[in-house]
Amino acid sequence: MKLYEICFSPTGGTKKAADILCDALDKESRFVDLTDSGQDFSALVPEEDALAVIAVPSYGGRVPAVAVQRLSRIRAKGAKGILMCVYGNRAYEDTLVELQDAAEQAGFRVVGAVAAVAEHSIARQFAAGRPDEQDREQLCRFAEEIRAKLDRGDMSVPQIPGNRPYKKSGSAGMVPKPTKDCVDCGVCAEKCPVQAIDARDPKKVDAKACISCMRCVQVCPHDARKVNPVMMAAVNAMLKKVCSQRKKCELYL
Ligand SMILES: Cc1cc2nc3c(=O)[nH]c(=O)nc-3n(C[C@H](O)[C@H](O)[C@H](O)COP(=O)(O)O)c2cc1C
């Protein structure tokens, strides 16, 4: 069975968790990068007998809107889908149900869902080092359970936690800005998933288009893109209360 790994992972945490699950399901998979603004996703037509792991981060308990838009262009025609939401140890709220709706819209038959934890991409001290060995063991066990369900020919739709209508989506409002160390190399503009940074003048950023994904901060070779420190301190204080207790990965079959 052909396996697709369809992933929106601006800073790599979602991909780390999805890689573990996909490797445990099958060593060979085709990677589809939903952060690539230049790709024509309507050209992707997974075969009916294919399986796809569809992985997104949780942003404010929702799927990033751009990931929904890009996913909805895929024409799956009945391929099986395993949903995966990856969150920073706070909560994922309506992310999985929204992802279920988007995947079904794209023509996938949803047969399973996983919630996993990765480092918080805004405040990396929360869930630091995750997914870790404990997560890996859990995700590998989930892969066995998923495989067993598929081997039985069981195509039942899992009961997935979350509410419809989804919670209101709010922007994180954190737009990283260049510091004096910026050398205008353009790496951040090239890698921004929504082209919010001006390629000709990377000091300019379209704050309305920015989804606060933090990729530009991560990829800058000069450590020259930062979020306002006052805002960062406020977010750290808010997350400290809700992110500290370790949350486990979850499987819905
Ligand atoms: C804009 C934004 C909003 C986020 N909202 C949440 C959230 O509501 N709950 C949570 O636990 N983590 C939240 N996170 C953390 C991410 O879900 C988590 O770090 C994820 O692994 C990031 O994926 P990536 O590394 O593939 O970019 C948020 C991160 C960003 C950038």
Ligand code: SF4
């Ligand atoms: S990657 Fe860094 S140095 Fe290069 S343009 Fe962007 S902020 Fe400036």
Ligand code: SF4
């Ligand atoms: S400008 Fe905004 S959307 Fe673009 S990479 Fe940076 S944080 Fe992400």
